[in-house]
Amino acid sequence: xxxxxxxxxxxxxxxxxxxxxxxxxxxxxxxxxxxxxxxxxxxxxxxxxxxxxxxxxxxxxxxxxxxxxxxxxxxxxxxxxxxxxxxxxxxxxxxxxxxxxxxxxxxxxxxxxxxxxxxxxxxxxxxxxxxxxxxxxxxxxxxxxxxxxxxxxxxxxxxxxxxxxxxxxxxxxxxxxxxxxxxxxxxxxxxxxxxxxxxxxxxxxxxxxxxxxxxxxxxxxxxxxxxxxxxxxxxxxxxxxxxxxxxxxxxxxxxxxxxxxxxxxxxxxxxxxxxxxxxxxxxxxxxxxxxxxxxxxxxxxxxxxxxxxxxxxxxxxxxxxxxxxxxxxxxx
Amino acid sequence: xxxxxxxxxxxxxxxxxxxxxxxxxxxxxxxxxxxxxxxxxxxxxxxxxxxxxxxxxxxxxxxxxxxxxxxxxxxxxxxxxxxxxxxxxxxxxxxxxxxxxxxxxxxxxxxxxxxxxxxxxxxxxxxxxxxxxxxxxxxxxxxxxxxxxxxxxxxxxxxxxxxxxxxxxxxxxxxxxxxxxxxxxxxxxxxxxxxxxxxxxxxxxxxxxxxxxxxxxxxxxxxxxxxxxxxxxxxxxxxxxxxxxxxxxxxxxxxxxxxxxxxxxxxxxxxxxxxxxxxxxxxxxxxxxxxxxxxxxxxxxxxxxxxxxxxxxxxxxxxxxxxxxxxxxxxxxxxxxxxxxxxxxxxxxxx
Numbered sequence: 001x002x003x004x005x006x007x008x009x010x011x012x013x014x015x016x017x018x019x020x021x022x023x024x025x026x027x028x029x030x031x032x033x034x035x036x037x038x039x040x041x042x043x044x045x046x047x048x049x050x051x052x053x054x055x056x057x058x059x060x061x062x063x064x065x066x067x068x069x070x071x072x073x074x075x076x077x078x079x080x081x082x083x084x085x086x087x088x089x090x091x092x093x094x095x096x097x098x099x100x101x102x103x104x105x106x107x108x109x110x111x112x113x114x115x116x117x118x119x120x121x122x123x124x125x126x127x128x129x130x131x132x133x134x135x136x137x138x139x140x141x142x143x144x145x146x147x148x149x150x151x152x153x154x155x156x157x158x159x160x161x162x163x164x165x166x167x168x169x170x171x172x173x174x175x176x177x178x179x180x181x182x183x184x185x186x187x188x189x190x191x192x193x194x195x196x197x198x199x200x201x202x203x204x205x206x207x208x209x210x211x212x213x214x215x216x217x218x219x220x221x222x223x224x225x226x227x228x229x230x231x232x233x234x235x236x237x238x239x240x241x242x243x244x245x246x247x248x249x250x251x252x253x254x255x256x257x258x259x260x261x262x263x264x265x266x267x268x269x270x271x272x273x274x275x276x277x278x279x280x281x282x283x284x285x286x287x288x289x290x291x292x293x294x295x296x297x298x299x300x301x302x303x304x305x306x307x308x309x310x311x312x313x314x315x316x317x318x319x320x321x322x323x324x325x326x327x328x329x330x331x332x
Numbered sequence: 333x334x335x336x337x338x339x340x341x342x343x344x345x346x347x348x349x350x351x352x353x354x355x356x357x358x359x360x361x362x363x364x365x366x367x368x369x370x371x372x373x374x375x376x377x378x379x380x381x382x383x384x385x386x387x388x389x390x391x392x393x394x395x396x397x398x399x400x401x402x403x404x405x406x407x408x409x410x411x412x413x414x415x416x417x418x419x420x421x422x423x424x425x426x427x428x429x430x431x432x433x434x435x436x437x438x439x440x441x442x443x444x445x446x447x448x449x450x451x452x453x454x455x456x457x458x459x460x461x462x463x464x465x466x467x468x469x470x471x472x473x474x475x476x477x478x479x480x481x482x483x484x485x486x487x488x489x490x491x492x493x494x495x496x497x498x499x500x501x502x503x504x505x506x507x508x509x510x511x512x513x514x515x516x517x518x519x520x521x522x523x524x525x526x527x528x529x530x531x532x533x534x535x536x537x538x539x540x541x542x543x544x545x546x547x548x549x550x551x552x553x554x555x556x557x558x559x560x561x562x563x564x565x566x567x568x569x570x571x572x573x574x575x576x577x578x579x580x581x582x583x584x585x586x587x588x589x590x591x592x593x594x595x596x597x598x599x600x601x602x603x604x605x606x607x608x609x610x611x612x613x614x615x616x617x618x619x620x621x622x623x624x625x626x627x628x629x630x631x632x633x634x635x636x637x638x639x640x641x642x643x644x645x646x647x648x649x650x651x652x653x654x655x656x657x658x659x660x661x662x663x664x665x666x667x668x669x670x671x672x673x674x675x676x677x678x679x680x681x682x683x
Binding site: 014015017018019020021022023025026027029030043044063064066067068069090092093094095096098099100101103104105106107108110111112114115116119120121123124125126127128129130131132133134135145146147148149150151153161162164165177179180190191192193194195196197198217218234238240241243244263264265266267270282283300301303304305306307308310318322324325326327328329 | 344345354360392440442469679
């Protein structure tokens with residue numbers, strides 16, 4: 001916690017700098033017109049030499065901007081536009097008025113617990129503190145709602161999140177499964193989506209000039225932002241929900257009648273709409289039950305149970321299983 | 333700046349950021365105590381008083397005493413002890429131009445909106461409407477953020493039962509209560525009951541696990557949340573000393589178990605295994621398939637995996653049938669085909 005020169009700050013140095021930053025902010029915020037550099041120097045940097053002033057002033061402006069303070073640059077005299085002036089518009093500076101009802105405020109309070117990603121969890125907390133400072137009373141105790149958790153442990157997540165926001169191209173190495181080597185890719189990211197616990201990025205692949213989706217866990221090494229921020233526009237009509245629908249396999253829910261060996265298929269039994277105990281089965285090694293279940297993509301789960309389950313209906317599922325089993329046995 | 337990302341931290345910058353939240357808070361909460369203020373803004377009483385000391389030196393650029401912000405620092409200091417008066421009331425005046433907090437940064441706006449969208453996805457119907465209202469107001473407030481908010485869609489693949497399970501497990505961790513789990517063990521196709529001392533819920537590769545001391549195994553165990561069929565939080569306190577949940581960033585499995593190195597050959601429909609499970613090596617299969625399909629990565633691949641339980645592997649192979657086979661050891665491939673044969677025979681008997 002010292003000045004950004006890296007040298008230890010003298011005692012009181014940090015707070016003197018804080019005073020200067022805050023006084024600069026107040027000066028630019030309360031003026032109706034652009035304030036000239038000369039005036040800023042005379043009032044806030046009276047003892048500094050010209051080159052030292054330029055350096056300090058540039059850095060101070062940058063620090064305020066990085067906090068989100070909108071410092072505008074304009075011309076003081078429209079006839080002589082060689083001297084720039086500075087101001088902060090109060091409307092651009094301040095959080096717009098947000099009025100939350102008690103239950104909405106409770107929801108917002110819970111939102112601080114959603115991110116399992118340190119930087120975004122902090123950002124959410126900072127956002128809620130600003131709302132609280134504006135007079136919103138956040139109360140997390142009143143609501144019967146449990147928050148979900150968003151984790152983002154893919155190392156490339158931050159780079160793509162920032163690049164999506166800054167509209168900045170990203171260069172990265174991408175490993176598709178089954179390929180020998182990763183390949184270098186370039187993407188103008190449009191948005192980031194999560195599906196089944198994993199994050200994906202959608203954007204324009206500039207090498208192919210086509211829309212593409214990449215899975216962030218397949219990015220190898222460090223992804224880097226290249227090129228200038230604001231280099232492209234996100235096309236109208238980009239629909240991230242539609243992208244997640246494309247990532248999700250289509251659901252094919254069927255109702256199936258199964259013979260299950262006693263004690264087998266606990267997960268299927270929990271989803272069952274009916275169970276008839278002790279019915280005749282394909283072998284007499286154990287008792288069998290008849291179970292009716294509605295589920296998506298049953299074939300894989302049923303094959304995993306091996307000789308402990310037999311499909312009675314529907315015929316299509318039965319045929320699929322038989323074909324896959326015959327192909328396995330025949331392939332020997 | 334050498335790297336993209338956050339600039340180097342600056343004490344002064346952080347202090348200004350704190351003040352831009354502190355002053356509006358004091359403006360909207362007149363007559364508030366020092367300790368309450370510190371809690372509300374996520375600071376300490378000492379830091380709040382230091383920050384107020386800076387504020388005391390700031391004000392309008394006129395240079396007259398009346399231009400300065402007025403802070404009653406005496407009310408916060410204990411003249412006898414030289415310490416702070418936590419119950420002292422903070423009074424700040426002459427700072428009306430800082431009465432509104434700074435607007436949300438793009439990252440703050442995106443982070444909170446995405447969090448609320450995720451809550452919307454799992455909220456029960458009656459509270460979803462509340463989330464929608466809050467979301468609409470915050471989206472309106474964020475609309476003034478330059479560059480807007482990032483396009484981020486958190487998805488809605490957690491159902492509310494899963495969210496509730498996680499909450500009750502975390503509650504048990506916080507209160508140090510034992511949990512009785514009904515857990516599905518896929519390798520044995522079995523539900524088992526066991527009492528555990530929960531240590532925490534952790535996530536790796538998008539999958540959530542409960543880390544706990546298992547009293548049946550008398551060892552620490554990881555339980556996948558999507559395989560916990562029931563979880564009853566008991567009144568009994570945990571018996572083992574609480575420990576932080578383990579760090580899964582280096583992979584899920586310690587190599588201490590007895591494992592067999594198995595080589596599988598996977599056809600493209602079975603290739604998801606490579607990303608879903610920990611594998612040691614992946615090689616394209618040479619000499620078969622057209623060279624062009626190998627180059628595109630659409631041919632078969634060989635993978636090496638360490639397998640601790642043969643029954644688990646057998647179920648995986650059956651699930652993948654007929655798109656996987658065992659290259660080595662050969663006796664495992666024979667076992668797989670025998671299982672397929674026995675399964676097929678079950679259908680012959682009722683024909």
